[in-house]
Amino acid sequence: MTNTLIDSNLPVLIAGGGIGGVAAALSLARLGYNVKVLEQAPQLGEIGAGIQLGPNAFAAFDALGIGELARGRAVYTEEMVMHDALDERLVGRIPTGQAFRERFGNPYAVIHRADIHNSLLEGAQALGNIETLTGTHIERVQQDGAIVTVYDQHGRAHQGQALIGADGVKSVVRQQYVGDPARVSGHVVYRAVVEKNDFPEDLRWNAASIWVGPNYHLVHYPLRGGEQYNVVVTFHSREQEEWGVREGSREEVQSYYRDCCPRAHQLIDMPKSWKRWATADRDPIGQWSFGRATLLGDAAHPTLQYIAQGACMALEDAVTLGEALKRCNHDWPQALQLYERSRIARTARVVLSAREMGRIFHAKGVERLVRNELWKNRPPQRFYDAMEWLYGWTVKNCLAQD
Numbered sequence: 523m524t525n526t527l528i529d530s531n532l533p534v535l536i537a538g539g540g541i542g543g544v545a546a547a548l549s550l551a552r553l554g555y556n557v558k559v560l561e562q563a564p565q566l567g568e569i570g571a572g573i574q575l576g577p578n579a580f581a582a583f584d585a586l587g588i589g590e591l592a593r594g595r596a597v598y599t600e601e602m603v604m605h606d607a608l609d610e611r612l613v614g615r616i617p618t619g620q621a622f623r624e625r626f627g628n629p630y631a632v633i634h635r636a637d638i639h640n641s642l643l644e645g646a647q648a649l650g651n652i653e654t655l656t657g658t659h660i661e662r663v664q665q666d667g668a669i670v671t672v673y674d675q676h677g678r679a680h681q682g683q684a685l686i687g688a689d690g691v692k693s694v695v696r697q698q699y700v701g702d703p704a705r706v707s708g709h710v711v712y713r714a715v716v717e718k719n720d721f722p723e724d725l726r727w728n729a730a731s732i733w734v735g736p737n738y739h740l741v742h743y744p745l746r747g748g749e750q751y752n753v754v755v756t757f758h759s760r761e762q763e764e765w766g767v768r769e770g771s772r773e774e775v776q777s778y779y780r781d782c783c784p785r786a787h788q789l790i791d792m793p794k795s796w797k798r799w800a801t802a803d804r805d806p807i808g809q810w811s812f813g814r815a816t817l818l819g820d821a822a823h824p825t826l827q828y829i830a831q832g833a834c835m836a837l838e839d840a841v842t843l844g845e846a847l848k849r850c851n852h853d854w855p856q857a858l859q860l861y862e863r864s865r866i867a868r869t870a871r872v873v874l875s876a877r878e879m880g881r882i883f884h885a886k887g888v889e890r891l892v893r894n895e896l897w898k899n900r901p902p903q904r905f906y907d908a909m910e911w912l913y914g915w916t917v918k919n920c921l922a923q924d
């Protein structure tokens with residue numbers, strides 16, 4: 523890389539090898555950078571669960587050169603559908619078939635997390651300029667204007683020309699530079715993947731499906747050509763929650779869904795094991811680049827999952843970072859400023875919209891009645907217009923214009 527300003531022999535360091543970190547590694551390696559991914563887990567990978575992807579994620583995959591790989595592993599859904607979990611009433615239906623794909627140039631899809639992570643990893647490994655160090659927990663960052671040094675749990679120093687903090691919701695990099703508190707939602711999520719034969723026939727819809735109830739909701743959709751189904755249930759906990767993951771119990775889940783209609787209740791009866799996540803987000807911040815270090819993905823803008831866009835934003839971040847470097851002729855501090863400017867308002871809108879959507883999902887009493895009237899008889903075009911800001915993202919419009 524001849525136009526990198528200082529010490530071009532040093533790699534770019536990426537803290538965290540989740541979807542965001544691996545996408546960033548791919549984006550930077552495509553520009554010719556040597557990249558070193560530092561991951562605390564013993565191996566790179568993703569949890570066994572599904573994820574929804576908006577058309578914007580596929581625009582990002584294309585920009586990262588793995589569009590076809592990801593498309594081949596995803597299930598394209600025909601609709602998003604919402605039912606009231608108390609009385610089974612249809613609340614809203616948004617077709618995501620041909621008309622949707624033509625409008626946004628890409629599908630709405632659902633996919634196993636491991637399949638996205640592997641697609642990114644395969645793309646990255648094919649380039650050959652990415653080194654991965656697992657079992658490496660970053661504890662501290664130092665920079666002197668030209669070089670960034672990160673220290674791991676063994677006291678080892680890793681030097682780079684820049685640092686991308688993609689170390690997730692509990693980011694150490696963010697803690698050091700920003701130090702802001704998390705906002706624990708009090709909402710608990712249980713997730714499971716169920717084999718097709720164990721999944722109720724009358725719920726085998728090719729749709730991103732949600733059942734909304736008072737202080738809870740349930741989500742299901744197909745994975746891997748319909749051979750598996752993803753089940754996610756979310757409720758407002760009675761306990762004082764702390765942000766984190768632990769083993770859960772079927773009894774706990776069932777205690778929150780006593781008034782749920784029998785059809786949706788089947789979702790709770792079938793999984794053999796459940797894991798329990800107490801979720802949190804953070805208030806959006808106006809700065810996340812500091813000299814030669816920046817944040818990306820959940821480290822930069824952790825969000826509740828209610829508009830299914832956290833990973834999509836991490837993918838967009840990775841592409842935008844690469845575009846900013848090209849625009850700034852690989853001047854890192856300038857490029858990180860441009861990257862941040864291009865991402866802050868958009869990702870903040872996602873964080874705030876997700877909070878609001880959670881309120882709508884979990885409405886009760888009269889608010890529930892209002893929610894159930896909101897989308898009645900609304901033509902698809904009006905839904906699509908409302909989604910344009912989110913799903914209309916492309917690499918061409920990703921950089922701030924000012």
Ligand SMILES: Cc1cc2nc3c(=O)[nH]c(=O)nc-3n(C[C@H](O)[C@H](O)[C@H](O)COP(=O)(O)OP(=O)(O)OC[C@H]3O[C@@H](n4cnc5c(N)ncnc54)[C@H](O)[C@@H]3O)c2cc1C
Nearest residue numbers: 538540541542562574660689690819820830831832833834
């Ligand atoms: C229930 C639920 C459903 C969701 N559904 C969707 C959806 O449908 N669509 C969507 O787009 N998004 C969804 N999301 C959000 C999505 O999962 C995240 O936004 C996305 O995975 C973030 O990726 P990331 O790489 O930024 O962070 P992470 O996936 O958290 O990766 C961070 C990585 O950094 C590593 N790490 C952490 N600290 C350190 C350290 N100090 N040193 C070294 N390594 C470290 C971790 O081990 C991890 O591998 C959902 C989230 C939840 C909770």
